[in-house]
Amino acid sequence: MTKPKVLISDKMDPNAARIFEERGCDVDVITGETPEQLIARIGEYDGLAIRSSTKVTQAILDAAPNLKVIGRAGIGVDNVDIPAASAKGVVVMNTPFGNSITTAEHAIALMFALARQLPEANAQTQAGLWPKNGFMGVEVTGKTLGLIGAGNIGSIVASRALGLKMKVVAFDPFLTPERAVEMGVEKVDLDGLLSRADFITLHTPLTDQTRNILSAENLAKTRKGVRIINCARGGLVDEAALKEGLDSGHIAGAALDVFQTEPAKDSPLFGTPNFICTPHLGASTTEAQVNVALQVAEQMADFLVSGGVTNALNMPSLSAEEAPKLKPYMALAEKLGSLVGQLTRDSVPRISIHTEGAATELNQKPIVAAVLAGFLRVQSDTVNMVNAPFLAKERGLEVREVKTEREGDYHTLVRVSVKTESGERSVAGTLFNNVEPRLVEMFGIKVEADLSGHMMYIVNEDAPGFIGRIGTLLGENGINIGTFNLGRRNTGGEAVLLLSVDSPVSENVLKQACELPGVKMVKALSF
Numbered sequence: 001m002t003k004p005k006v007l008i009s010d011k012m013d014p015n016a017a018r019i020f021e022e023r024g025c026d027v028d029v030i031t032g033e034t035p036e037q038l039i040a041r042i043g044e045y046d047g048l049a050i051r052s053s054t055k056v057t058q059a060i061l062d063a064a065p066n067l068k069v070i071g072r073a074g075i076g077v078d079n080v081d082i083p084a085a086s087a088k089g090v091v092v093m094n095t096p097f098g099n100s101i102t103t104a105e106h107a108i109a110l111m112f113a114l115a116r117q118l119p120e121a122n123a124q125t126q127a128g129l130w131p132k133n134g135f136m137g138v139e140v141t142g143k144t145l146g147l148i149g150a151g152n153i154g155s156i157v158a159s160r161a162l163g164l165k166m167k168v169v170a171f172d173p174f175l176t177p178e179r180a181v182e183m184g185v186e187k188v189d190l191d192g193l194l195s196r197a198d199f200i201t202l203h204t205p206l207t208d209q210t211r212n213i214l215s216a217e218n219l220a221k222t223r224k225g226v227r228i229i230n231c232a233r234g235g236l237v238d239e240a241a242l243k244e245g246l247d248s249g250h251i252a253g254a255a256l257d258v259f260q261t262e263p264a265k266d267s268p269l270f271g272t273p274n275f276i277c278t279p280h281l282g283a284s285t286t287e288a289q290v291n292v293a294l295q296v297a298e299q300m301a302d303f304l305v306s307g308g309v310t311n312a313l314n315m316p317s318l319s320a321e322e323a324p325k326l327k328p329y330m331a332l333a334e335k336l337g338s339l340v341g342q343l344t345r346d347s348v349p350r351i352s353i354h355t356e357g358a359a360t361e362l363n364q365k366p367i368v369a370a371v372l373a374g375f376l377r378v379q380s381d382t383v384n385m386v387n388a389p390f391l392a393k394e395r396g397l398e399v400r401e402v403k404t405e406r407e408g409d410y411h412t413l414v415r416v417s418v419k420t421e422s423g424e425r426s427v428a429g430t431l432f433n434n435v436e437p438r439l440v441e442m443f444g445i446k447v448e449a450d451l452s453g454h455m456m457y458i459v460n461e462d463a464p465g466f467i468g469r470i471g472t473l474l475g476e477n478g479i480n481i482g483t484f485n486l487g488r489r490n491t492g493g494e495a496v497l498l499l500s501v502d503s504p505v506s507e508n509v510l511k512q513a514c515e516l517p518g519v520k521m522v523k524a525l526s527f
């Protein structure tokens with residue numbers, strides 16, 4: 001088996017490259033390239049490991065036919081075009097916790113730096129000015145910290161601030177009252193936070209709802225003397241309005257680790273009194289960088305080598321332990337979805353995936369995604385488990401999941417039914433020896449077939465001599481039959497025949513088969 005190839009395109013702790021190699025991947029570390037250079041190179045890679053510098057655009061994805069996974073050694077994925085990656089079937093994963101403590105500590109560090117004007121005091125002291133009377137600070141004890149965003153990082157900041165004897169108020173629409181109590185913070189609305197906070201710290205992603213959350217209008221609602229810290233994302237704070245607030249003295253201090261445009265080499269804020277900044281250093285500690293590098297490499301290697309999916313933003317999780325159990329089910333599900341897709345000519349408004357017996361104990365999401373991938377692949381060969389659920393939604397396909405824990409005729413069963421203009425049609429399969437996918441029922445008729453390679457599906461009237469005739473026809477056309485699977489509704493009634501053949505069946509042979517007496521339908525299938 002050829003080794004998966006991974007490109008690390010941003011500066012990353014060397015542990016990442018080591019893990020990739022130990023886990024059986026070939027790895028190149030090539031950082032600082034232009035988008036054009038990356039476009040020229042990316043085609044040969046299965047995995048791309050990044051931090052925030054590499055921008056993964058549609059153009060880069062278009063140039064990456066082999067790419068299967070993008071791993072972000074860090075949290076924010078706003079530098080990845082996730083819809084475009086999903087449409088291309090590329091898994092996007094991040095490491096949501098590896099740098100949270102470090103970033104929370106940076107926010108606290110900036111809060112103290114603002115409270116005591118440390119950078120300027122340091123600069124003037126080292127310039128020989130000994131400015132003992134120029135830097136009257138404020139205590140943080142007893143002050144109110146306004147937290148915008150109370151997720152992983154926000155909650156760590158809150159715990160540190162409480163340890164510093166601050167009062168913490170939090171605005172986060174998704175924060176439950178129970179969690180607020182657990183965190184020891186008071187849940188407030190945004191206006192409440194703005195009017196009460198002595199310090200405001202931001203810890204949300206950049207979304208349409210959070211963009212410009214500290215707009216000119218909202219900054220005007222803050223207390224005079226407020227100090228603002230942003231270690232989350234540029235774009236959350238209106239930088240021009242922030243400068244005005246600092247210049248007017250309404251805002252007593254502001255500390256930005258992140259900027260609207262990065263790298264920020266020139267900003268109107270530079271040189272403004274009481275403004276301090278760092279160059280997106282929130283995650284830059286040895287500990288955090290080792291954490292995220294190890295995690296991203298483990299996750300990506302897991303996916304590329306054994307199919308495990310952890311912390312993916314566009315695919316259900318699948319642990320490396322679950323993956324071996326689920327893999328045969330995913331193969332079965334994909335084959336059943338593909339069978340239905342190949343045999344359905346009508347439009348399908350609804351597809352149902354019904355599991356029975358042992359299959360119900362497993363994570364259903366990958367099974368459903370595999371059915372959809374098989375079903376939709378008939379329409380486009382770029383469909384996979386990542387993009388199939390998105391495509392299904394885009395095409396208005398209703399997806400139903402049903403579980404029946406009780407075993408039926410088989411210890412485990414996956415049934416795929418589609419609603420078509422001519423009614424509900426379903427196929428079902430099981431796993432022999434827990435690993436071998438087998439079709440066991442087709443449109444209400446019991447059959448037993450291994451769906452693989454080139455196949456022929458024939459519906460005919462059950463009558464003597466038919467099997468001989470079809471055998472002769474295929475033989476005359478040089479087509480060797482591998483397996484022969486028969487099923488019928490009742491003696492002399494409708495029968496189905498599934499043949500596996502060693503070579504593709506031409507249109508001409510299909511036509512001849514169609515003309516045999518008693519034949520109602522013939523279709524070539526491939527798996």
Ligand SMILES: NC(=O)c1ccc[n+]([C@@H]2O[C@H](COP(=O)([O-])OP(=O)(O)OC[C@H]3O[C@@H](n4cnc5c(N)ncnc54)[C@H](O)[C@@H]3O)[C@@H](O)[C@H]2O)c1
Binds near residue numbers: 175282
């Ligand atoms: N400066 C850095 O180097 C650095 C390092 C790590 C993370 N970050 C950034 O910090 C941010 C927070 O990371 P996290 O791990 O805490 O994320 P998280 O997902 O755990 O928390 C984000 C919180 O924001 C809340 N939120 C969402 N929309 C909101 C809205 N409209 N108003 C208020 N709250 C809202 C969510 O409910 C959630 O609780 C991310 O943008 C991440 O990229 C920056």
Ligand SMILES: O=C(O)[C@H](O)COP(=O)(O)O
Binds near residue numbers: 073077283
């Ligand atoms: O979202 C993150 O994890 C931070 O912004 C860190 O970004 P970095 O990896 O580029 O330092």
